Amino acid sequence: MKKLFFPALPVLLISTFLSCSNNKKEITTENKTEANSAAAATNGKIKLMTLDPGHFHAALVQKSMYPNVDPLVHVYAPAGQDIDEHLKRISQYNSRAENPTQWQEDVYTGPDFLEKMLQTKPGNMVVMSGNNQKKTEYMKAAVDAGLNVLADKPMAITTQNFDLLKEAFASAEKNKVMLYDIMTERYEITTMLQREFSRLPDVFGTLQKGTAADPAITKESVHHFFKYVSGSPLKRPAWFFDVRQQGEGIVDVTTHLVDLVQWEAYPEQTIDYTKDVKLTSARHWQTKLTPTQFKTVTQLDSYPDFLKKDVVSDSLLGVYSNGEINYQLKGTHAKVSVIWNFEAPEGAGDTHFSIMKGTKANLIIRQGKEQNYKPVLYIEPAAGTDLNAFEETLKTGLATVQAIFPGVTVEKTGKIWTVTAPEKYHNGHEAHFGQVTEKYLEFLASGKMPEWEVPNMLAKYYTTTKALELARKKK
Structure with a gap:
């Protein structure tokens, strides 16, 4: 059955103002024909479809x-909480006071939603963001x-998904999508x-090679199950806590x-995973949630049956959301790790740490309490560097950076x-979804992506799925 969703506040649909409740409403055949005719008459070349939007990232693509x-978006999904939450978010964007969107959602919720699309x-x-268990299959079917x-x-x-992903990219190339x-x-x-x-x-x-014990590049990301999205507490689906459906943190x-x-x-260099990627070690571990914490983020009173196998002592739910990968990329040692906690400290959110070690300086991003939980980049000259000479060199290099990012400055504090x-560059994580979408739309308009994008994906x-395989072998 097809339905058209309208937001809670009056919005413009074709040429008519309509006001209705938060409920999805039926659209008559007559009005549907009018809507489709109007959509066909628009100048937009891209017509969106959204498939099974179980994750809030699907809605963030439509925050702008x-x-x-075309403002008319066709949505195909199973009926249930996931699609309801997605439509509520789109409604919020349509109804907000500042820069409201004008999306119209044509929704199909039959059990054959994929086949229908x-x-x-x-x-x-097609925009896909949701349960990851079948996502690779969905992608392959769509590009086919x-x-x-x-x-x-x-x-x-999983490594099985990776094999299917290779087929999907081959199919996309064949079908020119x-x-x-x-x-x-x-x-x-x-x-x-x-x-x-790092390009100066x-x-x-030049980037150091590093060692397994002292990598040239380290990146660590800390995330939280309870968080706010678009100003509201995020309600997560129960399947998000099932690594068979969401994926472990080490592959997410x-x-x-x-x-x-x-x-x-x-x-902008092509990476060949068959010879450029070498795994050194990998590990994974659980974050344990109390029943109260689980209820807070899912609004469910108990664990569903598919999660009961993951319940450990004292009714705690064990989720393999944490992971670490040590590997070599073109001979450079790197380490990446992800940590999931339940909730961030007061005033904080998800955080990021990163260091790139060069022969003349290290480039370090910190996002802790000292930085008011906002990411800050530091430049740390190598030991023994003449700081006065380095400062002059940095001024020259800064001009090159400013040509790309006007207004960027550097300030010396001690030896760093x-x-x-x-502030205009600090537009926030949610805005980045629009930026990625705009870049993808540029690719579609030009008919090509940079040659390195597909092999590097x-x-x-390959790196993440092989790392998961390695981490599980060590249990």
């Missing part, structure tokens, strides 16, 4: 409008049908600046970290320089 994208194909671009896919991470959570993942962290300003300063040989030198959030290692250490970017998911 895009000039070349592939059959009818009312759009040419000649559809472009923008997928949230992770694209693969684009398969791309949502790497929001490339748009975080301190990470972008860390990358730019007079300041950074670490996707971003592995991507950043590749993107910063070897910018702090890099400061104007494969390298990334």
